[in-house]
Amino acid sequence: MMGNVFLKYIKLYKKYVLLIFSFILCSSYINFFKIRSKHCYFKSKSFESSLSIKIIEKPIDYSDERTKLSLAYLKIRHGINQQKPTIKPLIIVLHYTAGGTVNSIFNYFNNAKIEKKRIYNSQQSYLNVSAHYLIDRDGRIYHLVQDTLFARHTIGLNYCSIGIENIGSNDKPLTQEQVVSNSNLIRLLCSKFSINYLIGHSEYSRFRKSRIWKEKDPNYFTNKTDPGDDFLVKVRKLIPDLKLKDTP
Numbered sequence: 001m002m003g004n005v006f007l008k009y010i011k012l013y014k015k016y017v018l019l020i021f022s023f024i025l026c027s028s029y030i031n032f033f034k035i036r037s038k039h040c041y042f043k044s045k046s047f048e049s050s051l052s053i054k055i056i057e058k059p060i061d062y063s064d065e066r067t068k069l070s071l072a073y074l075k076i077r078h079g080i081n082q083q084k085p086t087i088k089p090l091i092i093v094l095h096y097t098a099g100g101t102v103n104s105i106f107n108y109f110n111n112a113k114i115e116k117k118r119i120y121n122s123q124q125s126y127l128n129v130s131a132h133y134l135i136d137r138d139g140r141i142y143h144l145v146q147d148t149l150f151a152r153h154t155i156g157l158n159y160c161s162i163g164i165e166n167i168g169s170n171d172k173p174l175t176q177e178q179v180v181s182n183s184n185l186i187r188l189l190c191s192k193f194s195i196n197y198l199i200g201h202s203e204y205s206r207f208r209k210s211r212i213w214k215e216k217d218p219n220y221f222t223n224k225t226d227p228g229d230d231f232l233v234k235v236r237k238l239i240p241d242l243k244l245k246d247t248p
Contacts, residue, residue, distance in 0.1 A: 053184045058106060058142040060130060062149060066112040069127035070150040077125060078159045078214040085150040090212070091161040091197040092186055092244075093154045093204065094235070095131065096168045096226040102136050105165065109134075109144060124220055127152050131163035133185060139177030141185055147192070154204050155222065156215035162189060166227055174231045183238035190242050198244035200232045210248035 070085035097105050109130040114122045121129070130151045134142040145151045153163035164182060168174040189195060199206070201224040207213045208221070215221075236244075 053141065053181070053188060055141045055143050055185075058102075058134075058144060059146075060106065060110045060144050061112070062145065063112055066127070069112060069125065070152075073125045073127045073152060074150060074159060077216055077220075078156075079216055080159055080214065086148050087150050087159055087161070089147060089160065089162045089189070089193040089195060091157055091199065092189060092195055093157065093161050093163050093199055093201055094182060094227045094232065095153065095163060095165045095201045096174060096228070096231075097134075097165050098169045098226065099172075100167065102134060102140075102142060102167060105134055105167065106142070106144065120222070124217070125152070129153060131165040133162070133164045135164065135166045135178050135181050135185070137167050137175050137178060139175070139181040141181050147189070154201060155220060156213045157204060157207060159214055160212065162193075162195075166231075168227070170225060170228070174227055176234075179231065179234045179238070182235050186235070186239055186244075187242065190244070195242075196245060197248070198236070198239075198242075199246050200228075201226045202229075203232075203246055206247045212248050 067085055071082060074080045074082055074085065100108070109128065111128050113126050114128040116122060130145055131153045132143070132145045132147055132149075132151055134144055136142070147162055150158060151163055152158055153165075154161055164185065166174050166178050166182070168178070186195075186198060204224065205221070
């Protein structure tokens, strides 16, 4: 009789031990996944915040003709022989369009060949000008050319620079919304690439005697005033932590 009672208590003990062990194990898993979930949440939140700016994809036609003209430009103007018209971004160049609208500028850039009336530029290359981004006066950002594809926007530096055009002109200065959008876009690009320099188109002459400058013809140069000194000051004030240089 006592033996049966003893065996009964042994079985109950085993069940309690098993239940306690299961409870401890389940609690450990629950805590583990809570920590994992919390970690993923912050990671996701951080990732989302770094990409919180809205960018509208509006790609120009990077046709076979544009590809061939870009490769020819790289070879003839920059002395770079490549199989694909790609770049490794080192510089961001800010521009203004000197007029027009998002649609009119897009349509202009969308042509692979530069218009004949731009005699000086067409004598250097038949490749049309373009830019990687276009920012409207309300701050909306349009992505026209992939970041690592070649675009003709700054003499001597096209092979290593991302161009950002802004709708505006000397008579129609760029807006505060454009200041904010430019600074946000620059911050995003710096998180993706090893960007060392931020310049306005008006400042590109500073690179002419540097090792970064690659233009085979020393006389091929045009004076620029865009996007305006005041605009550059305002943009740079929003991103001092990036420590981007404006001279080589």
